[in-house]
Amino acid sequence: MTTEPITDRLSDPTEKRESGRQKIDWAREHMPICAALREEFEETQPLAGERLGMAMHVEATTAVLTETLAAAGAEVAITGCNPLSTHDDVSAALDAQETITSYAERGVDDEEYYNAIEAVISHEPTITVDDGMDMVAAIHEDHPELIDSIRGGCEETTTGVHRLRAMDADDALDYPVFAVNDTPMKRLFDNVHGTGESSLAAIAMTTNLSWAGKTVVVAGYGFCGRGVAKKAAGQNAQVIVTEVDPRRALEAHMEGYDVMSMDEAAAEGDVFITTTGDRDVITHDHFQSMQDGVLLANAGHFDVEIDLDALADLAESTREARPGVREYELDNGNRLNVLAEGRLVNLAALIALGHPVEVMDQSFGVQAVSVRELGDQTYEPGVHDVPDELDREIAEIKLDAEGREIDELTEAQTDYMGSWDHGT
Ligand code: RBV
Numbered sequence: 001m002t003t004e005p006i007t008d009r010l011s012d013p014t015e016k017r018e019s020g021r022q023k024i025d026w027a028r029e030h031m032p033i034c035a036a037l038r039e040e041f042e043e044t045q046p047l048a049g050e051r052l053g054m055a056m057h058v059e060a061t062t063a064v065l066t067e068t069l070a071a072a073g074a075e076v077a078i079t080g081c082n083p084l085s086t087h088d089d090v091s092a093a094l095d096a097q098e099t100i101t102s103y104a105e106r107g108v109d110d111e112e113y114y115n116a117i118e119a120v121i122s123h124e125p126t127i128t129v130d131d132g133m134d135m136v137a138a139i140h141e142d143h144p145e146l147i148d149s150i151r152g153g154c155e156e157t158t159t160g161v162h163r164l165r166a167m168d169a170d171d172a173l174d175y176p177v178f179a180v181n182d183t184p185m186k187r188l189f190d191n192v193h194g195t196g197e198s199s200l201a202a203i204a205m206t207t208n209l210s211w212a213g214k215t216v217v218v219a220g221y222g223f224c225g226r227g228v229a230k231k232a233a234g235q236n237a238q239v240i241v242t243e244v245d246p247r248r249a250l251e252a253h254m255e256g257y258d259v260m261s262m263d264e265a266a267a268e269g270d271v272f273i274t275t276t277g278d279r280d281v282i283t284h285d286h287f288q289s290m291q292d293g294v295l296l297a298n299a300g301h302f303d304v305e306i307d308l309d310a311l312a313d314l315a316e317s318t319r320e321a322r323p324g325v326r327e328y329e330l331d332n333g334n335r336l337n338v339l340a341e342g343r344l345v346n347l348a349a350l351i352a353l354g355h356p357v358e359v360m361d362q363s364f365g366v367q368a369v370s371v372r373e374l375g376d377q378t379y380e381p382g383v384h385d386v387p388d389e390l391d392r393e394i395a396e397i398k399l400d401a402e403g404r405e406i407d408e409l410t411e412a413q414t415d416y417m418g419s420w421d422h423g424t
Contacts, residue, residue, distance in 0.1 A: 007095045017093045020091070020094070024063045033398055050126045051126050052371070054066065055135040056078065056080070057082060062354075070099045074127070082344065084106060091104040118142075126149055133155060133163045140172065152176040155177055155180055158223070159302060173382055177384065178370045179386065189362050192223050194360070195299055196224075199299040202353075207322075213236065215268055216228075216239050218232065219282070221241050221251065224275040242262045280307055296339065317329045324340060324350035
């Protein structure tokens with residue numbers, strides 16, 4: 001089955017295009033890094049002749065990245081990386097651009113989701129940009145004949161990088177991919193502040209409930225979990241952290257959070273937010289010990305962290321308690337509320353805007369220079385760290401845009417840091 005571009009599937013493409021364009025313009029105003037790179041790319045055309053295949057959350061900031069890459073001379077085809085995160089109006093505004101085709105639509109089923117990825121692949125990309133690795137996987141499984149002409153790819157998120165490293169360890173990754181997620185400019189800002197702010201904002205907007213006085217259980221204390229815990233504490237919630245790694249658990253403890261197993265935390269929490277990237281974090285027995293009225297939300301890339309099948313089996317009845325909130329009533333009378341169908345709440349909730357714009361400017365700045373690098377240099381197949389000078393370049397552009405000066409090392413300081421023959 002072929003998937004048509006979004007414009008051909010909308011009843012009101014002109015209206016959608018206009019509201020999408022308004023969202024993109026607002027984001028663009030607040031993305032000085034992408035603006036600076038766009039200026040450079042318009043002049044130097046580093047992607048002339050390249051075809052980009054992208055699978056990302058198609059909302060306003062992603063559109064700014066997409067247009068930045070198109071301005072660099074590339075032909076771009078794009079679709080979503082989650083069935084619920086696309087903004088149809090933004091998708092339509094992108095599709096209206098001459099060198100961009102967008103297949104992304106919100107609310108697609110599994111088959112339509114993968115058909116749209118196929119449609120992007122039918123453009124025979126020379127560079128891929130993924131968030132979660134679904135495009136790299138589809139190319140390797142179903143279109144290996146394209147691999148020879150692919151210069152490389154970029155991966156946006158923790159889960160995608162995990163999958164790619166597993167693939168690489170199995171010698172199954174046949175083209176180079178940059179682990180954009182693992183750069184300081186991504187991880188220390190997007191994962192921590194972006195996930196923290198946007199997950200809490202999406203939960204608050206979906207429920208209209210307060211954080212103050214609540215007990216919030218954060219599952220996983222990686223970069224995302226740290227952000228969620230910090231922001232929840234900042235909103236006057238009591239925070240409990242669950243972990244499987246002893247050092248991360250200790251770190252959370254030393255930050256002042258309560259650390260306990262999920263078995264214990266299940267009975268304590270009012271709100272549960274999963275950020276582990278792994279499956280089966282909240283399961284059958286946990287649901288049974290939870291209090292009436294709890295909220296369950298996932299901030300990890302895939303919807304595997306909260307075992308919704310087990311919850312559905314346990315439930316006597318289920319209903320939509322309010323838009324975007326599914327209530328499951330258990331036989332003990334307790335009602336558990338799942339947000340956004342257990343999909344990543346900051347992007348898949350009914351009012352979901354994704355990470356704040358400034359944070360995405362940084363992540364997408366790293367994406368843009370990583371794609372530029374792939375257009376310019378040849379890399380061996382496998383997962384690659386983004387060259388550190390590219391990450392620094394993005395930090396420098398951002399500092400410049402904020403009007404912040406920093407110090408420079410003197411020659412004596414540089415020599416000192418590089419020497420070993422000085423002591424007490
Ligand atoms: N993310 N994108 C957005 N476009 O608004 N918000 C978050 C957006 C990315 C983020 O970088 C994270 O790594 C990934 O989504 C998880 O799928």
